[in-house]
Amino acid sequence: MTDIGAALAEAHRRDWAQVLATTVRVTRDLDLAEECTQEAYAQALITWRSTGIPEKTGAWLTRVALTARLVCGLSTAEIARAFLVPEATMAARLTRAKKKIATARIPYRVPADDQLAERLGPVLDVIHLLFTTGHTAPAGPALIRHDLVTGAIDLARTLHLLMPRTAPAGALLALLLITDARRAARVAADGRLLLLAEQDRTLWNHRQIAEGTALLTDALRRHPPTRYAVEAAIAAVHAEAPAWEATDWTEIAGLYDVLLRLCPGSPVIALNRAVAVGFRDGPAAGLAATEPLLSEPSLATYPYLSATRADFLRRLGREAEAAAAYQEALALTGNEIERAFLEVRVSGGWPEGR
Structure with a gap:
């Protein structure tokens, strides 16, 4: 505060x-x-x-x-x-x-050229909001709202074409392309949610990853790291790993530290950092990193906090507590694909080692 x-x-x-x-x-x-x-x-x-x-x-x-x-x-x-x-x-x-x-x-009017730079930040935030809402739909039968994801990428690409020398616009496009590259691998043929550890990486769109990585490199050369550049870098670390087991969690946790310095006080970033810590240092460390977030009012109805804690508890062998935390996440989740995944976890069903 x-x-x-x-x-x-x-x-x-x-x-x-x-x-x-x-x-x-x-x-x-x-x-x-x-x-x-x-x-x-x-x-x-x-x-x-x-x-x-x-x-x-x-x-x-x-x-x-x-x-x-x-x-x-x-x-x-x-x-x-x-x-x-x-x-x-x-x-x-x-x-x-x-x-x-x-x-x-x-009146609503198109801003003059000399007003574009001062309005860029809110425009980037809106495009990012549109993308994240489509990337994992808050509710409904589908995990992904393809219309929103595609629309957001089109808007980001158009903005980058209009302002090609503006590093933050390039960084956002990089983030969206690298993140969306996993789209085809996120849901199994039977409709089951596939976590990052389970995804077939040959299905990832490597053309998009290459384009996004090039945009990120250019953005970082032109401008000090921004929030979207750091988030794109995190996505790029995941994309560069040939397998889940090869993920560089030390680098990812370090990038989240940078992101928290750029966006201090963000509980969602702090939660994502806790996930990285949990894979770098073990589930006990990850669980401990989520403790301060339990008193954060804005996360009181955020299902991913409960789901994250549930996974750490499961990995620690505290299965009854894990099931209760998964049940709490289930009560807060509106997306049917995510709900089906959580229902399996509540009943104690999960892939070994995941």
């Missing part, structure tokens, strides 16, 4: 005038612009606790959530899940924002 408060105070000192000026330029109403800017900072205080502090706080403050809802067509429930807030909370935020836009008759 101290880091978030300090970052928000710094963003207020450094970015308030620019955010307000931009909002006034759009709304042509100083009072309304002040209200909108105040609301943006209030939302930042809540959201940054779970997502981490963005690299460009001023750009983030232009309503990422509203853009996602209107441009990408995601449901309120899907946006709320991505931001780790209740659906009712996100619905209220979107309603207030849309009411302000309607009252002020704020």
Whole structure:
């Protein structure tokens, strides 16, 4: 909370005038612009606790959530899940924002070239939100929403073509391509979820991996590491391993340490780091790394925390506790493919050594 408060105070000192000026330029109403800017900072205080502090706080403050809802067509429930807030909370935020836009008759227009750079951060975040929602659908019969994944990659590719010298855009495209390269291997022919350890790596799209790796190399040469560049690097380490057993967990854990420095306070990144620690140092160390996250409010209904702890408990031979944790994850999961996987785990069925 101290880091978030300090970052928000710094963003207020450094970015308030620019955010307000931009909002006034759009709304042509100083009072309304002040209200909108105040609301943006209030939302930042809540959201940054779970997502981490963005690299460009001023750009983030232009309503990422509203853009996602209107441009990408995601449901309120899907946006709320991505931001780790209740659906009712996100619905209220979107309603207030849309009411302000309607009252002020704020026009929607294509930004001028000199405005593109300041708006890049929120655009990247929206494309990433679209991709992650499609990569593992929050609910429904399919693990992957191919329309959202393909749409997000197309948007990222278009953005990279429009701004080819902008390293963050290239890094995001790299992340999406390398992550999506596993798409064909994530579900078995019988519909069963396949974990990374079980996937047939010959089915991975190695053309996409090569393209993504080249984009990442170029992005890192042009610009210091950003959040999406580090995430792409993590995906690349997985992609480079010829087999699950050859995964370099030391490098992955180290990259998550870098990512946490870029996005301090993000519980999801901390959870992913705990997974890497568990494979690097053993399940007891991984389980211990998840302990501080149990008191994190934004993860109270996040099924992957329970599933992660369940897997560590299973690997430690604490099967009754593992089954209970899998049951908790099952209660929080809406995707039918994931639910079927968890039901098997609840009953004690799992591949040996996985």
